[in-house]
Amino acid sequence: xxxxxxxxxxxxxxxxxxxxxxxxxxxxxxxxxxxxxxxxxxxxxxxxxxxxxxxxxxxxxxxxxxxxxxxxxxxxxxxxxxxxxxxxxxxx
Amino acid sequence: xxxxxxxxxxxxxxxxxxxxxxxxxxxxxxxxxxxxxxxxxxxxxxxxxxxxxxxxxxxxxxxxxxxxxxxxxxxxxxxxxxxxxxxxxxxxxxxxxxxxxxxxxxxxxxxxxxxxxxxxxxxxxxxxxxxxxxxxxxxxxxxxxxxxxxxxxxxxxxxxxxxxxxxxxxxxxxxxxxxxxxxxxxxxxxxxxxxxxxxxxxxxxxxxx
Numbered sequence: 001x002x003x004x005x006x007x008x009x010x011x012x013x014x015x016x017x018x019x020x021x022x023x024x025x026x027x028x029x030x031x032x033x034x035x036x037x038x039x040x041x042x043x044x045x046x047x048x049x050x051x052x053x054x055x056x057x058x059x060x061x062x063x064x065x066x067x068x069x070x071x072x073x074x075x076x077x078x079x080x081x082x083x084x085x086x087x088x089x090x091x092x
Numbered sequence: 093x094x095x096x097x098x099x100x101x102x103x104x105x106x107x108x109x110x111x112x113x114x115x116x117x118x119x120x121x122x123x124x125x126x127x128x129x130x131x132x133x134x135x136x137x138x139x140x141x142x143x144x145x146x147x148x149x150x151x152x153x154x155x156x157x158x159x160x161x162x163x164x165x166x167x168x169x170x171x172x173x174x175x176x177x178x179x180x181x182x183x184x185x186x187x188x189x190x191x192x193x194x195x196x197x198x199x200x201x202x203x204x205x206x207x208x209x210x211x212x213x214x215x216x217x218x219x220x221x222x223x224x225x226x227x228x229x230x231x232x233x234x235x236x237x238x239x240x241x242x243x244x245x246x247x248x249x250x251x252x253x254x255x256x257x258x259x260x261x262x263x264x265x266x267x268x269x270x271x272x273x274x275x276x277x278x279x280x281x282x283x284x285x286x287x288x289x290x291x292x293x294x295x296x297x298x299x300x301x
Contacts, residue, residue, distance in 0.1 A: 029143070030142045030143050031142070031143065031181055031184075032181070033180045033181055034180070034181065034182055035178065035180045035181075036180060037146055037148070037180065044251055044252070044254060044255055045262075045294075045296075047244070047246060047251075047262075048244050048246060048260060048261075048262025048296050049219065049242050049243075049244040049262045049264050050244075050262045050263070050264050050294040050295065050296060051264070051294050052131055052133065052294065053133065053135070053146075053148065054148075054150075055148055055178045055180060
């Protein structure tokens with residue numbers, strides 16, 4: 001493996017690791033969400049014996065997008081590693 | 093004979109008043125509570141092999157009426173619009189409301205109409221639990237369901253004015269529905285959705301006219 005190939009491999013691994021770490025810290029959801037459920041129960045709600053939850057806008061990365069991105073990075077890295085391979089000189 | 097009948101009448105009246113379960117609050121007689129504000133909510137909870145789904149709508153409308161001292165007189169109707177249900181994923185909301193699922197265009201409303209109330213238990217002066225039987229309509233089909241409900245009555249105060257004028261009634265109710273009973277196909281975006289769905293209602297109504 002030459003220097004260029006090593007760089008591509010390293011960048012690919014770092015990108016995939018970063019996305020997967022971010023996905024994990026976001027709650028390791030399977031599906032990407034555009035809204036999340038938030039508890040907004042007030043003291044008055046509690047006195048009335050009811051709960052109050054609301055969907056609020058928030059992007060939560062899911063394994064669908066994170067996995068897709070990781071797969072795309074892996075494929076692209078593979079192509080680049082192939083293209084950066086050493087070409088053998090023909091010996092006459 | 094007359095004396096015996098009088099004693100019997102008194103016993104019946106005493107028994108009826110003893111077993112009539114209701115709120116012990118300032119208000120009396122027939123009261124009607126309207127559910128109109130956008131903090132009211134109805135949710136459904138379902139499981140799939142991949143994740144749990146909570147659908148929520150704040151578009152809950154309706155009213156209930158009852159005699160404050162006798163909750164057996166409870167009647168009324170609550171309804172929600174199908175197009176207002178959210179699940180946290182826009183694409184899934186679209187599938188949920190599509191013709192292949194709840195079909196919001198043909199059946200725009202989900203409703204619960206109260207038929208009778210039983211097993212009324214006094215938890216506090218202003219709080220009771222009860223089994224509320226009603227007709228639940230979904231996807232063009234109507235079936236009888238029994239909900240476990242908790243009703244809480246708050247007399248008008250400075251604190252209740254923050255939510256709405258007049259006395260407030262908080263209603264929390266839960267019941268389960270089987271999707272196949274209502275002709276709903278239990279597949280949502282390729283996932284196998286649980287056949288049984290838990291429906292919850294958290295609403296606050298006001299008796300202000």
